Amino acid sequence: MKRLRRGFIGLLLASACALPFFAQPAAAFVPSAERLVGGLVEANRNAQRNQSLRISFSLHQIKGTQRQELGEGEILANPSGLSRLELRLAHGSLERHLLRGSHYLVSRDGRRVSNPEPYLLPISILQAGNEETLRYVFRSLKVSPEDSALTRVNGEEAFFLGEPPRRELSVNLAGAEESGGLWLAVEGLRPLKMRLHQGHTFFLGPELNWGKIRVPSYIDLEASDGVTYRIKIENLESADAPAQVFSADWLQFLGK
Numbered sequence: 001m002k003r004l005r006r007g008f009i010g011l012l013l014a015s016a017c018a019l020p021f022f023a024q025p026a027a028a029f030v031p032s033a034e035r036l037v038g039g040l041v042e043a044n045r046n047a048q049r050n051q052s053l054r055i056s057f058s059l060h061q062i063k064g065t066q067r068q069e070l071g072e073g074e075i076l077a078n079p080s081g082l083s084r085l086e087l088r089l090a091h092g093s094l095e096r097h098l099l100r101g102s103h104y105l106v107s108r109d110g111r112r113v114s115n116p117e118p119y120l121l122p123i124s125i126l127q128a129g130n131e132e133t134l135r136y137v138f139r140s141l142k143v144s145p146e147d148s149a150l151t152r153v154n155g156e157e158a159f160f161l162g163e164p165p166r167r168e169l170s171v172n173l174a175g176a177e178e179s180g181g182l183w184l185a186v187e188g189l190r191p192l193k194m195r196l197h198q199g200h201t202f203f204l205g206p207e208l209n210w211g212k213i214r215v216p217s218y219i220d221l222e223a224s225d226g227v228t229y230r231i232k233i234e235n236l237e238s239a240d241a242p243a244q245v246f247s248a249d250w251l252q253f254l255g256k
Contacts, residue, residue: 030150031159033145036159036184037135039189040125041130041134042189043188044129048213049126049215050129051127051129052076053213053237053238054076054241056073057072057075058231058234059072059231060229062227063227070090071089071090072088073095075120075123078124078241081101081136081140082241083124084099093108095108095116096108097120098246098251101136105248107251118200119221119229121194121202122140122141122194124137125141125182138182142162143179143181148161148162153183153192153193154203157185159186160181160183181193182194190207192204201222205217205218205219208233210235216233217232217233
């Protein structure tokens with residue numbers, strides 16, 4: 001009887017030791033950073049968005065069941081990490097947003113805006129046509145493709161690239177700057193969600209074709225006050241967008 005009991009206990013201990021191995025089967029299915037980066041580049045090429053783009057959009061504010069159109073505008077984006085957004089608000093003001101790598105500048109009617117809503121998603125993640133450019137974009141957004149895991153976004157399986165949010169790791173780090181993060185659909189590596197290192201979060205809608213070019217139908221920015229700002233794509237076309245059109249002079253700051 002004692003032998004039987006010792007054998008049973010030994011079996012339980014052996015099973016317990018094996019649990020961590022069998023409890024995480026998903027980890028074996030997360031591709032390497034090289035495959036994820038290469039796969040996203042291939043997805044961009046297949047969608048034919050690895051080129052300069054001109055995007056017409058309308059901007060909507062969503063809070064609960066209430067929706068309000070705030071204005072309309074245009075985005076000009078270069079795959080190298082340069083993009084700009086011009087927004088004509090319904091009350092008449094003109095906003096200009098300029099993104100160059102990790103530098104984000106905004107003017108409203110010629111005056112600098114210090115704490116703007118960053119409507120301009122780093123769209124170069126969707127445009128990068130080679131691994132070198134994509135890794136540069138990742139570095140500027142503080143996204144680490146070497147740190148990846150399997151997770152879900154709105155019920156869809158996704159690969160997460162980046163470190164977990166710090167607020168989920170320690171309450172003592174509240175207010176600290178987070179790293180960036182990117183969620184890619186397991187099927188087709190379609191970008192689903194993006195977190196900037198400043199804490200802003202974007203959700204990308206289902207993709208639509210504009211001619212031969214495929215992009216998200218809308219982009220949602222989740223603001224800290226519970227309001228969602230939606231950029232709804234109204235039109236899209238290829239564009240000529242050399243680096244010089246993304247100069248800070250385009251912001252037309254008064255007094256310069």
